[in-house]
Amino acid sequence: MATPHHPADHTPVTGNPYNAPGGHGYHPAPGSFTPAPGGYGTPAPTAHAQPACRACGGRSAGNFKIRSHVGILIVMRFEHLDGPFCRACGTAVVRQMTTRALCLGWWGPLSLVIFNPFTLLWNLFSYLKYSKLPPSPPAPGHVHLDAGRPVLRRPHAYVALIPLAWACWVVFQIVAHST
Numbered sequence: 507m508a509t510p511h512h513p514a515d516h517t518p519v520t521g522n523p524y525n526a527p528g529g530h531g532y533h534p535a536p537g538s539f540t541p542a543p544g545g546y547g548t549p550a551p552t553a554h555a556q557p558a559c560r561a562c563g564g565r566s567a568g569n570f571k572i573r574s575h576v577g578i579l580i581v582m583r584f585e586h587l588d589g590p591f592c593r594a595c596g597t598a599v600v601r602q603m604t605t606r607a608l609c610l611g612w613w614g615p616l617s618l619v620i621f622n623p624f625t626l627l628w629n630l631f632s633y634l635k636y637s638k639l640p641p642s643p644p645a646p647g648h649v650h651l652d653a654g655r656p657v658l659r660r661p662h663a664y665v666a667l668i669p670l671a672w673a674c675w676v677v678f679q680i681v682a683h684s685t
């Protein structure tokens with residue numbers, strides 16, 4: 507009575523959500539599972555095969571995945587955003603997601619040692635790839651994503667100095683006590 511149902515037809519539900527009486531052996535019609543169509547609003551293909559920027563519709567776009575990472579104690583979240591993006595929008599997303607990783611990605615053991623360094627390195631390569639694209643004006647009626655300031659001019663990025671200093675101190679202690 508008091509249990510609300512969410513009849514989401516694309517979510518496989520264990521058990522019979524409709525609680526049919528005597529439902530022993532009852533199965534919904536086969537083929538009722540329909541894969542959801544592409545969740546992202548990918549830009550409509552143009553006459554050319556070249557992809558357009560999904561943010562501004564700019565014509566010179568590349569598709570390089572951009573990552574971010576959140577690691578706090580045992581909670582880890584791996585985030586990524588696929589293109590295609592033009593040079594300006596790709597740079598904006600790299601800056602935003604890299605700053606997020608620099609601020610929130612250090613606070614668990616595996617995140618500190620493995621996942622966040624990997625994320626930052628990945629974004630460095632993505633940034634280099636996007637910066638090699640030719641500048642592209644946005645489609646009519648659209649604008650580029652706000653690039654904002656470079657990562658190293660964002661105060662949140664400097665939160666990374668805390669785990670960095672701590673890691674240096676730990677390495678120093680290990681070296682100092684092993685000799």
Ligand SMILES: [Zn+2]
Nearest residue numbers: 559562592595
């Ligand atoms: Zn763009």
